[in-house]
Amino acid sequence: MKLYPRQRHRVLQVVTKLVIPFVLMFGLYVQFHGDYGPGGGFQAGVIFASAFILHGLIFGLQQTRRVLSPGVLRVMMSLGVLLYAGTGAVTMLMGGNLLDYDVLAHDPLHGQHWGIFAVELGVGITVTGVMISLFYGFASKR
Amino acid sequence: MTEQLPALQILITMMAAPLCVLVRNARVSWAIALLANAFACWVAWQLLQQVQTTGVIRYALGGWAAPSGIEYYIDTMNAAVLLLVSGISTLSLLYAYKSVSKAVPMAKHYLFYSAWLLCVTGLMGIVITGDAFNVFVFLEVSSLATYMLISFGDDRRALTASFRYLVLGSVGASFILIGIGFLYAATGSLNMVDLAERIPDSESQRAVLVAFSFITIGVLIKAAVFPLHAWLPNAYTFAPIAVTAFLAGTATKVSLYVLLRFFFSIFGEAYSFGQLFLNTVLLPAAIAGFVLMSLVAIFQTDLRRMLAYSSVAQIGYIVAGFALASQAGLTAGIVHIVNHAMVKTALFMAVGCIIYRVGHAHRPSLDSLFKHMPFTCVAFIISGLGLIGVPLTVGFVSKFTLIGAAMERGWWILAGLVLISSLMAVVYVGRVVEVMLFRQSRQSGPESSGLSEAPVTMLIPMYVLVAMGLYFGINGSQTLSVAGEAARQLLGGF
Numbered sequence: 056m057k058l059y060p061r062q063r064h065r066v067l068q069v070v071t072k073l074v075i076p077f078v079l080m081f082g083l084y085v086q087f088h089g090d091y092g093p094g095g096g097f098q099a100g101v102i103f104a105s106a107f108i109l110h111g112l113i114f115g116l117q118q119t120r121r122v123l124s125p126g127v128l129r130v131m132m133s134l135g136v137l138l139y140a141g142t143g144a145v146t147m148l149m150g151g152n153l154l155d156y157d158v159l160a161h162d163p164l165h166g167q168h169w170g171i172f173a174v175e176l177g178v179g180i181t182v183t184g185v186m187i188s189l190f191y192g193f194a195s196k197r
Numbered sequence: 198m199t200e201q202l203p204a205l206q207i208l209i210t211m212m213a214a215p216l217c218v219l220v221r222n223a224r225v226s227w228a229i230a231l232l233a234n235a236f237a238c239w240v241a242w243q244l245l246q247q248v249q250t251t252g253v254i255r256y257a258l259g260g261w262a263a264p265s266g267i268e269y270y271i272d273t274m275n276a277a278v279l280l281l282v283s284g285i286s287t288l289s290l291l292y293a294y295k296s297v298s299k300a301v302p303m304a305k306h307y308l309f310y311s312a313w314l315l316c317v318t319g320l321m322g323i324v325i326t327g328d329a330f331n332v333f334v335f336l337e338v339s340s341l342a343t344y345m346l347i348s349f350g351d352d353r354r355a356l357t358a359s360f361r362y363l364v365l366g367s368v369g370a371s372f373i374l375i376g377i378g379f380l381y382a383a384t385g386s387l388n389m390v391d392l393a394e395r396i397p398d399s400e401s402q403r404a405v406l407v408a409f410s411f412i413t414i415g416v417l418i419k420a421a422v423f424p425l426h427a428w429l430p431n432a433y434t435f436a437p438i439a440v441t442a443f444l445a446g447t448a449t450k451v452s453l454y455v456l457l458r459f460f461f462s463i464f465g466e467a468y469s470f471g472q473l474f475l476n477t478v479l480l481p482a483a484i485a486g487f488v489l490m491s492l493v494a495i496f497q498t499d500l501r502r503m504l505a506y507s508s509v510a511q512i513g514y515i516v517a518g519f520a521l522a523s524q525a526g527l528t529a530g531i532v533h534i535v536n537h538a539m540v541k542t543a544l545f546m547a548v549g550c551i552i553y554r555v556g557h558a559h560r561p562s563l564d565s566l567f568k569h570m571p572f573t574c575v576a577f578i579i580s581g582l583g584l585i586g587v588p589l590t591v592g593f594v595s596k597f598t599l600i601g602a603a604m605e606r607g608w609w610i611l612a613g614l615v616l617i618s619s620l621m622a623v624v625y626v627g628r629v630v631e632v633m634l635f636r637q638s639r640q641s642g643p644e645s646s647g648l649s650e651a652p653v654t655m656l657i658p659m660y661v662l663v664a665m666g667l668y669f670g671i672n673g674s675q676t677l678s679v680a681g682e683a684a685r686q687l688l689g690g691f
């Protein structure tokens with residue numbers, strides 16, 4: 056049986072598979088708990104992307120590309136920005152200034168909550184896409 | 198609706214950029230970019246009207262009032278520069294469709310237009326914002342997009358040119374950031390209006406002085422003022438020509454706007470010129486710039502490089518106007534920002550037409566081009582006359598005001614040197630015209646036969662600029678009154 060070079064790192068592969076779900080979970084926690092505790096879109100995006108980068112380091116770039124193709128990443132990067140700017144457009148359509156979240160819900164407190172939620176989600180999606188794209192860019196030989 | 202215009206100015210082009218990436222189609226992304234830019238241009242026109250009738254517009258982002266929140270602050274100066282940036286960008290985009298299709302592979306067009314939109318967004322953001330840190334953020338947005346746009350050039354040297362600009366531009370941007378940091382340390386505020394109020398009373402004047410020095414150097418690098426212009430010639434030469442036309446009219450002009458905003462509005466004329474004698478730095482740099490760079494331009498054989506050096510020289514005139522620090526001098530500087538943008542963009546567009554048909558812009562081998570491309574050559578000649586400053590062109594209006602401002606201060610040498618460097622412009626423009634019009638082709642090579650005029654979509658934006666140049670050259674009072682109003686507001690502080 057031909058031994059692929061990657062298959063020598065059995066321990067690393069098994070541990071990685073165990074760790075990745077927790078990394079993703081922690082990323083989501085930092086994302087959505089950001090308005091109550093430390094965290095937010097930037098940090099969450101980086102943590103979320105680090106799971107994929109770890110996968111790429113251990114299983115090889117080809118495998119990771121099958122999970123997340125560069126095309127999907129491009130869509131993620133632009134969707135995040137659109138979500139952020141779109142929130143601004145919605146606040147303007149609802150009668151406030153750009154990114155004035157007060158108008159988004161029945162009272163300002165909830166409005167601010169929803170606004171931050173949407174904006175940070177946009178940041179998170181974009182940062183995830185950008186981080187993984189950077190990794191692809193530097194790791195691929197082309 | 199009208200009170201939301203300041204936000205729309207930035208938002209539409211910014212949202213169009215990711216849209217271009219999503220559609221991934223060359224034509225559709227070009228159409229999106231053009232529409233978004235035309236809209237931004239319309240908004241800028243509305244804002245200029247509004248500012249002139251009702252005065253300064255202040256727009257609180259997110260409903261948080263300044264000084265704690267970020268605000269957009271628009272007076273005559275901003276509105277004029279906004280209109281300039283969005284207008285030049287729209288025309289260059291119209292021009293880019295044909296021109297870029299030859300230089301950039303079709304599959305990358307959507308990225309190209311997306312970067313263009315981000316660049317415009319950044320440039321307009323720098324101009325519209327009333328928050329010092331926001332200036333830095335938008336500066337980075339536009340700079341990163343610019344590095345990308347330059348690297349799209351089909352010559353491999355575009356990559357080194359782009360990298361060189363990246364290194365120098367990052368130094369400039371970080372100097373500006375350090376300066377803003379020191380200002381924040383000294384005053385505890387980032388809002389420009391608030392900064393202007395707090396700087397004189399600040400206890401740590403040394404921090405203010407450090408901030409002033411860092412910001413000065415940083416902005417002078419970004420504006421390519423003479424000794425710090427090293428990034429400009431290569432970047433303009435090797436970028437796709439539509440990008441060069443766009444950048445020549447906007448990027449350095451916006452940096453000059455930042456210069457004005459910091460020196461006159463935030464630090465105040467009394468501090469920067471009265472107390473720190475900024476003119477002893479700016480004026481020698483400006484004079485050396487326009488004399489030496491005009492001289493260097495004479496000896497360039499590549500038209501793009503020649504025009505790039507001439508750009509550095511023209512920036513020298515503008516900075517000389519600022520260094521006079523008088524109503525007339527500032528008016529001359531501001532009006533030359535607008536006039537030079539029109540002239541230089543038209544000239545680069547003409548060179549782009551030549552490159553599109555001939556394949557290069559090497560002056561000595563453009564013999565009797567006039568026979569084959571008369572419209573392009575006429576546009577080049579008229580704009581070239583504008584660059585020299587012949588009466589009835591925009592160049593005359595700005596040079597006349599500049600010389601008048603210099604004489605008002607009694608600086609006869611400056612006035613004389615402006616005239617001398619204008620004569621140098623006669624030489625470098627004249628050498629091109631001589632080759633185009635009068636030199637007989639030495640051999641009837643295959644490349645000289647079968648040449649035809651450039652496509653109409655490239656000619657139209659070029660001739661719009663040429664016509665505007667002639668109009669504002671003959672009727673200079675319109676631009677002069679706007680520039681005079683802007684100068685009065687700048688000298689008066691916030």
